[in-house]
Amino acid sequence: MENKAHIIELKNVCKQFDGVTVVDDMTLYVRKGEFVTFLGPSGCGKTTTLRMIAGFEMPTSGEILLNGKDISNLPPNERPVNTVFQKYALFPHLTIFENVAFGLKLKRIEKKYVDKKGNERVKYEKLPKEVISAKVKKALEIVDLAGFEKRSVSTLSGGQQQRIAIARAIVNEPEILLLDEPLGALDLKMRKEMQLELKAMHKRLGITFIYVTHDQEEALTMSDTIVVMSDGYIQQIGTPEAIYNEPKNTFVADFIGESNIFSGVMSKDYLVRFCGKAFPCEDTGFEKDEPVDIVVRPEDVTIVSSEEGMLKGKVTSVVFKGIHYQILVQCGRYEIEIQSTTTPKVGESVGLVIKPDGIHVMKKKFRVNKFTGVITKRNTVEFGDGEFDCDVTQLYPGSHLDEEGYLITAKGEKLDLTDTEVNVEVGLHDITMSDNEDEGGATGHIISLIYKSEYYRYIVRTDNEEDYVLACEDLWNENDRVSLIIPKEKIRLTLKNPEESKQ
Amino acid sequence: MTKAKFHFSRKLLAIPYALFLALFVIAPLLIIVYYAFTNGDTGSFTFDNFRNFFSGTGGDTFWESSRFKTIVQSLGISVLSTVVCLLIAYPIAYIIAFKVKNKMGLLILFIVPMWVNFVLRINALKELLEWIGIYNKSNGWNIFNTVLGMVYDFLPFMVLPIYTTISKIDKSYLEAARDLGAAGSTAFLKVTLPLSKAGIMSGVSMVFLPSMTNDVISNYRTFNHTKIIGAFIDECFKNDLWNLGSVTALLLLTLMFLITWLTGGFSAEPENGSRGTSLW
Numbered sequence: 001m002e003n004k005a006h007i008i009e010l011k012n013v014c015k016q017f018d019g020v021t022v023v024d025d026m027t028l029y030v031r032k033g034e035f036v037t038f039l040g041p042s043g044c045g046k047t048t049t050l051r052m053i054a055g056f057e058m059p060t061s062g063e064i065l066l067n068g069k070d071i072s073n074l075p076p077n078e079r080p081v082n083t084v085f086q087k088y089a090l091f092p093h094l095t096i097f098e099n100v101a102f103g104l105k106l107k108r109i110e111k112k113y114v115d116k117k118g119n120e121r122v123k124y125e126k127l128p129k130e131v132i133s134a135k136v137k138k139a140l141e142i143v144d145l146a147g148f149e150k151r152s153v154s155t156l157s158g159g160q161q162q163r164i165a166i167a168r169a170i171v172n173e174p175e176i177l178l179l180d181e182p183l184g185a186l187d188l189k190m191r192k193e194m195q196l197e198l199k200a201m202h203k204r205l206g207i208t209f210i211y212v213t214h215d216q217e218e219a220l221t222m223s224d225t226i227v228v229m230s231d232g233y234i235q236q237i238g239t240p241e242a243i244y245n246e247p248k249n250t251f252v253a254d255f256i257g258e259s260n261i262f263s264g265v266m267s268k269d270y271l272v273r274f275c276g277k278a279f280p281c282e283d284t285g286f287e288k289d290e291p292v293d294i295v296v297r298p299e300d301v302t303i304v305s306s307e308e309g310m311l312k313g314k315v316t317s318v319v320f321k322g323i324h325y326q327i328l329v330q331c332g333r334y335e336i337e338i339q340s341t342t343t344p345k346v347g348e349s350v351g352l353v354i355k356p357d358g359i360h361v362m363k364k365k366f367r368v369n370k371f372t373g374v375i376t377k378r379n380t381v382e383f384g385d386g387e388f389d390c391d392v393t394q395l396y397p398g399s400h401l402d403e404e405g406y407l408i409t410a411k412g413e414k415l416d417l418t419d420t421e422v423n424v425e426v427g428l429h430d431i432t433m434s435d436n437e438d439e440g441g442a443t444g445h446i447i448s449l450i451y452k453s454e455y456y457r458y459i460v461r462t463d464n465e466e467d468y469v470l471a472c473e474d475l476w477n478e479n480d481r482v483s484l485i486i487p488k489e490k491i492r493l494t495l496k497n498p499e500e501s502k503q
Numbered sequence: 504m505t506k507a508k509f510h511f512s513r514k515l516l517a518i519p520y521a522l523f524l525a526l527f528v529i530a531p532l533l534i535i536v537y538y539a540f541t542n543g544d545t546g547s548f549t550f551d552n553f554r555n556f557f558s559g560t561g562g563d564t565f566w567e568s569s570r571f572k573t574i575v576q577s578l579g580i581s582v583l584s585t586v587v588c589l590l591i592a593y594p595i596a597y598i599i600a601f602k603v604k605n606k607m608g609l610l611i612l613f614i615v616p617m618w619v620n621f622v623l624r625i626n627a628l629k630e631l632l633e634w635i636g637i638y639n640k641s642n643g644w645n646i647f648n649t650v651l652g653m654v655y656d657f658l659p660f661m662v663l664p665i666y667t668t669i670s671k672i673d674k675s676y677l678e679a680a681r682d683l684g685a686a687g688s689t690a691f692l693k694v695t696l697p698l699s700k701a702g703i704m705s706g707v708s709m710v711f712l713p714s715m716t717n718d719v720i721s722n723y724r725t726f727n728h729t730k731i732i733g734a735f736i737d738e739c740f741k742n743d744l745w746n747l748g749s750v751t752a753l754l755l756l757t758l759m760f761l762i763t764w765l766t767g768g769f770s771a772e773p774e775n776g777s778r779g780t781s782l783w
Contacts, residue, residue, distance in 0.1 A: 056678055076681040077690075083682045089675035093697045102693075103683035172683065 005067070007032040007208050008053060008176060013062035015048050022048045024232040026062070030176075030210060030225075035202050037211045039219040040229035041255070046212045047180055049229075053210065054083050054178050066175075082169035083178040087185065088161045090153045096164055097149035100136045103172040139171035140164075142201065159190045166201070176208045183218065195221050216256045220244065228252050249362055253295040260301070260336050262294040263364075263467065265448075272361055275334050277310055279354060283361040291448065291459065291469075293362045298339040300358025303327070309351015311336070315344045333465070369431070369469055371424040372496065375417040379405055381491065383424045385462035386442020386484065390491040392417055421496035430490035431470035433460070433482040440483030444468065446476055460484060538749035552750040570735065577715050577731040580646065584653035585711040591654070592661035592706060597695075599662075600670040610666065613659050621656065625720055628652055642729075649729045652720040653710075660709035668702025669695070704766055712759050 006029040015023040023045040030036050038046035051057045052064060055076030064072045071079055082103070090099050108124035115121050140146050143163035153161065162182060169177055179198075183191045199222050202209050213219055219226050220240040228235040228243060228251075236248040247253035250261050264274030266286035272279055274294050286292060306312055313331035327338040329350060336352060344350050373383030379401070381390040393399045395417070398410030407415040437443050444462035456475060460468045460482060468484055476482065542549045557565045565571055599609050616624065632638040632648055639645060672695060680690035714720075716733035732755060739748030 054678075054682060056681075075686075076678070077684045077686050081682075083679070085675050085679060087673070087675060089673065089679040091676060091679070091694060091698075093700075102680070102685075106684040106689065168679075168683070 005032050006030065006065075007034075007067060008210075009063075009065040009068075010049070010053075011063040011065065013049070013052065013059045013064060015045070015052060015057060016060045022232055023052070023059075026232075026234060028227060028234060028237060030208060033206055033208055035199070035209045035211065035222060035224045037213060037219040037223040037226050038229055039213060039216060039226050039255075040235075041214055044229040045232040046214075046227075046229050050083075050178050050180055050210060050212045053176070054081055055079050080175040081178060082172050082174040082176075083180065084162075084165045084169050084182045086180045086182065088165040090161055090164055090168070092153050094153070095149065096140075096145075096151050096153065096156075097133075097136055099153065099164060100139055100149075100168045100171050101132050102168065104132045104135055107172070135171055136167075139167040142170065142204075143167045158185055159194070162186065162194065166198075170201075170205060170207075174207065176210060177205075179209065179211045181213055182211075183213075183215075191218070198222060220256070228255065230255070246360060247295055247362065250293045250295075253293075253360070253362070258298045258337060258339070260296045260298065262296070262334070264292055264294045264361075266290045266292050266361060270356075272359065275311055275331060275336075279310065279359055280356045281359040281361060282356050283359075286361070286363070289448070291364050293364050295360040295362065296336075296354055296358055298326070298337045299324075300354060301336060301338040301340075302353045302355075303329075303338060303340055303342055303344060304351045304353050306349045306351045309353060311352040311354075313350060313352065315346050315348045315350060318343060318346055368428070369424075369426045371426075371466070373422050373424040373493075375420045375422060377405075377418045379417065381422060381424060381493065384442055384466040384468060385444070385464045386440070388441035388486055388491060389488045390493060391488055392493065395420075395422065395493055395495055422493045423496055425492040425494075426468075426486055426490060428457075428469060428471045430486060431468060432485045433458070433470070433472060433476065434485055435482065437481070437483045440485040442466075442468070443481065443483045446478050446480050446482060449476065449478060535749045535752050538745050539753045541746070543746045552746045555747060556750045556754070569730075573730050573735050574732055576646075576729065577733070580649055580653065580729070580731060581711050581714045583650050584657065584714045585707055587650065587654050588658055588661040588710045589703065589707065592658060592665055593699075593703070596662050596665035596669055596702075600666055606670075610663075613662050617659050622719065624656070625652060628655060645729045649720060649731075653714045653717070656717075656720060657710040657714060661706040664705040664709065665699060665702040668699045668705075672698050707766070708763060711762070715759070716755065 009029040010026050013023060013026045014021065026045075026049060038049060040046045048057060052059050055071075055074060055078075059072055062072070063070050066079070066081075091102065094102070104127055107127055109127065111123050111125050113121060113123065136149065137146065140148060143166050145160060145163050145167070148156075148160070148164070153164070156164065162185075165182070182198075183194050186194060195218055198209075198211075202222075211219075211222065220243075223240055225237065226240055226243050227237050230251050236243055236252045238246075243252060243256055247256060247259075253259045253261055262274040264272055266283070266289065267273050267278060268288060269284040269286075270280055270282065272281045272283065272292065272294060311331045313329040313336065315327060316330050316335070317326075317328040319326045321339075324339045324341055325343050327340055327344065329336050329338060329352060331352065338352070369384075371383035373381045375381055375392060376387065379390070379392050380387050381392075382388075392407060393401060396407065396409045396415075399407050402408055402414075407417055409415060433446075434440055442462055444460040444466075446458050447461045447467075448459040449456050456472055458470050458472060458476065460470065462468075470484070539552055540548055540550070542551060556570070595613070599606055603609055628651070629638060632651075637644045638648065676694050676698065677690055680694045681687075685693060715731070716736070718731055718733035718737055722734065732751070736748050736751050736755075739745070739751065
């Protein structure tokens with residue numbers, strides 16, 4: 001696997017739609033014969049990336065290389081790539097045979113011959129009819145629908161249409177098969193069946209598959225390599241095992257499988273503190289007392305008696321899930337999810353044990369502080385245990401406020417934003433601290449400071465345990481009580497539920 | 504046990520239309536059938552009217568008669584008008600559906616003329632043609648003017664159904680075609696065009712059938728220099744030739760039925776992949 005050539009390579013690919021960046025500086029390669037999955041929530045840019053490889057979208061900048069050659073500006077019909085579309089896109093006016101043969105009928109084979117004057121010439125010939133029908137027959141056999149040639153598309157079930165769509169793509173013997181959430185429209189059982197079949201098909205055909213899905217289980221089941229994406233960025237690339245067991249950041253940990261994510265501190269090598277306790281772990285190479293994120297998979301937490309546990313808590317919920325029970329245990333203010341075959345009773349006091357290999361420590365990325373907030377009546381925003389002035393017009397491009405404080409959108413609609421949920425982002429350098437408790441929007445104690453050569457990095461914890469991370473050149477003391485000032489224009493807001501608020 | 508009460512159901516809403524249909528469509532049709540198959544003087548059943556229609560006038564056979572000429576001329580004008588309409592309307596509909604952002608604005612541009620009184624529009628066109636100097640100049644110009652009038656009048660009826668069908672075509676079909684190796688033009692010929700067939704058929708029947716009989720246009724345009732079959736029927740009834748007029752009307756009806764049937768105009772579900780209601 002290691003030595004195989006890169007069939008497709010993306011180099012610093014960016015894609016913008018009307019000024020909005022959908023894919024940002026994406027660099028990755030796919031090896032020949034690999035099964036690669038782009039995984040991410042909707043809107044993460046995975047489908048756009050696929051469409052750029054197919055040729056339906058041109059990258060705004062960057063290069064797409066196929067076998068080392070730049071194909072960024074090649075139209076889709078000149079790329080040796082075929083797509084299985086999300087909604088199949090089988091031609092309704094053609095029979096199954098005509099659908100599958102569509103690509104073959106358009107194919108021209110180069111044929112060299114010598115004309116009367118002895119010059120060597122090239123002519124392009126259509127594939128002979130017998131060849132086409134033989135190939136169609138074989139493709140239909142591969143997808144288990146032999147004999148369906150004369151049927152019309154509308155007589156097929158969703159699953160059958162899906163198979164025809166696959167047959168229509170693979171019959172052209174593409175170098176890469178692109179699949180855009182092909183199983184999204186099928187029911188659960190059918191989907192599971194098709195997953196295994198696709199995987200088997202991939203082995204048999206030996207061509208490269210690039211698969212797009214938002215279903216993490218599907219990705220884990222089928223892929224050789226998973227590319228986890230979010231907000232147009234690649235979050236992590238790795239084998240399914242690596243992505244599941246060693247997520248690089250909280251997004252990946254949260255998105256792939258069930259997980260408990262804690263904020264903690266790496267006391268020293270092999271020892272991490274979270275939930276108010278110290279746990280031995282297998283991770284090294286962090287700064288002393290570096291804040292980290294910790295992932296513990298529910299199946300890695302063991303329930304023991306209250307006395308034996310590293311953590312103690314009360315069972316709040318037990319749900320039967322088939323092969324295991326999903327148990328929630330409240331330990332102080334932390335809720336921990338556990339998967340177990342034992343069944344404690346709700347209300348019972350239990351102890352929890354987490355073994356070192358069940359703890360995965362991740363570097364904390366302090367690019368921005370992220371909060372969830374709510375817009376108030378006064379068009380301020382409440383988040384992180386405080387209230388701040390903000391510019392709500394950034395939620396809707398081109399909008400402005402009228403005298404009464406209603407938001408007028410670019411289209412002239414009048415909106416009342418009170419109680420709108422928003423995502424709030426504040427940069428590390430955009431927060432300043434003050435002694436005067438009334439000056440800022442939130443107050444808290446400095447719980448950590450780390451000298452970072454150019455500045456000190458502080459963590460300020462509010463009374464309700466919300467943490468702000470900020471950078472400051474001045475030296476403050478731990479446990480100082482400070483108020484936090486954020487300038488109006490530095491608070492970045494986005495709608496939490498864009499769909500809902502449109503109504 | 505309980506008395507059957509008056510129960511309002513949705514079916515009852517169909518009654519006004521059913522009455523309208525019976526009074527103004529079925530009854531006149533029956534009257535025409537009656538006159539077509541009866542003798543004008545005695546009222547007895549006869550095929551003479553059909554024989555009359557197909558026998559020549561003034562010593563000519565039917566094939567040499569002016570009546571046959573009128574039929575051929577009508578057909579010719581209809582076909583020509585339809586083809587010209589289609590050639591103009593398809594690109595317009597395609598451009599509005601795929602290339603234009605302000606679709607409504609452009610569509611309205613094509614619909615607004617329909618809001619102006621039809622006779623007024625035709626009169627305006629006549630004045631314009633007179634001013635240019637091609638009004639009633641020669642037989643050729645008269646036919647040209649008639650076709651021009653038909654196209655002018657019926658163009659929206661061709662644009663709208665085609666636009667509706669094209670705009671409903673899922674873009675992924677085109678992408679699939681491109682993906683499978685079709686260049687832009689091939690994708691159009693193999694996918695867009697066949698998938699817009701339903702709209703074309705509907706547009707063609709909206710233009711072809713009325714332009715066979717719409718004698719207002721030929722009337723105003725040329726004062727019957729270009730006689731079409733509709734004018735002939737009108738003439739029959741005006742001159743108290745009810746039986747001959749009815750036969751002609753009935754024959755025309757049969758012809759239209761055949762054309763519609765042969766072009767698949769009766770199929771319930773157009774195979775364009777979009778099963779929604781069409782604009783017409």
